[in-house]
Amino acid sequence: MKSFELRSLTRSSFVAILSSFPAMYYRRGLKEIVLYSALALLFLTLVKLRISNTKRQWLVSAFAVSLSFWIVTNFELLLSAKFELFTFVWVVWIWMICFVLLKPKSNLRILRIVSTNCIVLLSLFSLLEAPFHFADISRKQPEDQFGFVRLDQKSFYQKAYVDAKAKVKENMKVFGPGEEYGKVLDEISSVDELVTLKDFDGDYINIKNGRRVTVGSTGMRQKRVLVFGGSTIFCAEVPDSMTITSQLQKLALENGYEFDVINFGISGIRIETQFNILKTVSDLGAEDTVVFYDGVNDLDRIYTDALAQRYQKSPWRQIGKVANEVENRSWLMRYLSPSSYIERPGVRQDFLDSEARQKVADDWFAFDKLAREYVESKSAKFVHILQPNLLTYKQGSNASGVRKRWSDMQTIQRYFAESATPSSQIINFRNTLDSLDKTPFVDWSHLDEIGDQRIAEEMFKVLKPLLDAKKK
Secondary structure: OOHHHHHHHHHHHHHHHHHHOHHHHHOOOHHHHHHHHHHHHHHHHHHHHHOOOHHHHHHHHHHHHHHHHHHHHOHHHHHOOOOOHHHHHHHHHHHHHHHHHOOOOOOOHHHHHHHHHHHHHHHHHHHHHHHHHHOOOOOOOOOOOOOOOOHHHOHHHHHHHHHHHHHHHOOOOOOOHHHHHHHHHHOOEEEOOEEEOOOEEOOOOEEEOOEEOOOOOOOOOOEEEEEEEOHHHHOOOOOHHHOHHHHHHHHHHHOOOOEEEEEEEOOOOOHHHHHHHHOOOOOOOOOEEEEEEEOHHHHHHHHHHHHHHHHOOOOHHHHHHHHHHHHHHOHHHHHHOHHHHHOOOOOOHHHHHHHHHHHHHHHHHHHHHHHHHHHHHOOOEEEEEEOOOOOOOHHHHHHHHOOHHHHHHHHHHHHHHHHOOOOOOEEEOOOOOOOOOOOOEOOOOOEOHHHHHHHHHHHHHHHHHHHHHHHO
């Protein structure tokens, strides 16, 4: 092979590999990088075979590769007339590479130098990023060493992926647990402050009639327990059979109680949205018991609103958005956690001293009263539970000394606890998980199947007197 042809092939291969680097951030997998490299090399070869004019070749190559990548990554979105913004960044990356490596030398020296340095810098960063993606060593941040549960080490999680791979070999379209949850999140809709889920049929997560399936619930029993909450009631971390509502249903049937447990959990919702969804239950009546299990999303909303007040001015607002977006894309940056440095000063102390308590009263406790009055007007029973989280967990009690974020949130958490008292009839599950030998936390608020089981057991204890009264 002639040296010129060898250099040309080497240059094309180098362009193909560099062009595929964003696949690591977009698809997050080594196989995707190999696939996109092959795709890029194919289009570069086709262009070279069709065009001999080197002055035009780099331009057509850049157009061909970027267009193919854009179509492939947006194929599903194109059908719904939606677009993934990240792929436009990918197109810019490809054009920059083709300009530096394929375009004949020209008088655009400064632009070439700048582009070359950008490519070198971003390529080195991507090489550093690779082990964090492929070995998954960045799940815990340096400042957050609380021994969180690794779901990928759970037998049920591993089994789900084994089953998914087996079905893929049979040419069946399946998703892993995380992918199923992503599909569910994509289908959440919000209209006039009413959040709803679309039905979904999966191996790990199933949604029917807009509600996650509760194993053992028939939908035909006269008595019902309607459980409202956010992602900690939806329980995406575990399969249908291990959610709080499914384990509560199992306990009820084992103890001779004939009622259906219905999961009204939707990721991200707060007590206000729970109340709005509750009002859509047209057949709510005397045989029903309504359970509100919340506090985490409401707490996080108060904190993030307070943080925004401090950093809503330029340039901190823009820097924060960029830092969060970079962390969402890069596991290396998630490990370094630049957003934690931005948040390090925390929220204003005067907010913690006065406004935070009023926020809890206005944004959380006020809706407890509205929901309680509404349920009682329907002759049903109402149970409101303040859920536990890392800030209330005994092994996470040192969180406030680790990061200012946790210290501020722990202060706000105390205001929630002040509202959850016997006189207010709000039950505080603060210490419910303390007796467990190992941490049940997947992150600061979500639990594994052991934590979900303990919550279900404690919830059943709370509900049992109410259910016994209905038997009479």
